[in-house]
Amino acid sequence: MRNFLFLQGPHGTFFRNFAHILKKSSYGAWNVIFNGGDFVLSNHFRSTYYFHGCIENWPAYFTQIICERQITDIVLYGDKRAYHSVAVLIARNKNIRIWVYEEGYIRPGFITIEENGVNSQSLIPAIYNDALKKYEASQKLPPEYDISNEAQLPAVKLLPNPMVKRVYLAVLYYLGIFFSCHCFHFTHGTGVKDF
Numbered sequence: 001m002r003n004f005l006f007l008q009g010p011h012g013t014f015f016r017n018f019a020h021i022l023k024k025s026s027y028g029a030w031n032v033i034f035n036g037g038d039f040v041l042s043n044h045f046r047s048t049y050y051f052h053g054c055i056e057n058w059p060a061y062f063t064q065i066i067c068e069r070q071i072t073d074i075v076l077y078g079d080k081r082a083y084h085s086v087a088v089l090i091a092r093n094k095n096i097r098i099w100v101y102e103e104g105y106i107r108p109g110f111i112t113i114e115e116n117g118v119n120s121q122s123l124i125p126a127i128y129n130d131a132l133k134k135y136e137a138s139q140k141l142p143p144e145y146d147i148s149n150e151a152q153l154p155a156v157k158l159l160p161n162p163m164v165k166r167v168y169l170a171v172l173y174y175l176g177i178f179f180s181c182h183c184f185h186f187t188h189g190t191g192v193k194d195f
Contacts, residue, residue, distance in 0.1 A: 003028030003069055007076040007084055008038060010103055010111065011169045015075065016042060030069055032062075034083060036180025037173030052184055055082055062087050066096060073097040079117045088117065109162070 004022055006029065009015030019029040030047040033039050042048060051061055065071065074091050076084045079100045091098050101111050102118040112118070177184075 001026070001028060002072045004030070004073045004075055005065060005069065005071045006031040007074060007087055008032075008034060008081065009075075009077045010101065011037075011041065011166065011173045013041060013169075014111070015077070018075070028069065030065070030071075032065070035184045036176030036178070038176070039180060040172050040176035041169065051083075055086075058083055059086050059090060062090055066091070066094065071096055073099060075099045075101070077101045077103075 004019070004027060006015045006019055009018075015031065019031060022029040028047075030049065031042060032049045032051055033042055034051050039050075049061075049065055051058065053061060066074075074087055074096055076087065076099070078084060079088050079098075088098055088100075098116050099113055100116070100118045101113050103111055
């Protein structure tokens with residue numbers, strides 16, 4: 001059975017809803033709350049961990065969770081956040097699958113997921129370079145990359161502008177951080193040294 005551990009997600013209920021769907025489908029799903037913003041937007045299901053420590057304590061805490069719960073997959077939003085960077089390194093060493101979401105990566109207003117990482121860890125440049133080499137060799141795109149026939153493309157459903165909801169959720173998130181700063185030692189910095 002696959003067991004998923006959710007770290008920080010985008011502002012809103014996306015990760016909460018995703019974890020709920022996984023649990024209804026008989027997968028294991030746990031999450032970690034790092035700060036008051038996470039707390040406000042989480043549904044606090046029984047499989048929630050509350051990390052109150054500082055970054056130096058995170059590797060041991062994360063390792064304990066993944067061993068205790070036999071985690072097979074971690075899900076996170078952005079792989080360059082300090083806590084996420086540490087989790088990704090540990091997960092790779094333990095052969096745990098890593099699913100990274102990023103917002104507006106390919107198209108504004110959409111969330112993209114990639115296995116193993118985004119940005120500098122993304123496989124998209126390699127896929128593009130592969131398609132370019134095939135095109136240069138034959139001067140014709142392979143069928144899987146040819147989008148010249150619009151009839152073959154799936155229809156895109158236009159969604160309403162979510163800005164009001166996103167602003168509301170962001171305000172809730174940051175109010176949660178502000179009012180719980182005495183409970184969590186969370187930093188929203190990027191990059192990690194010496195882990």
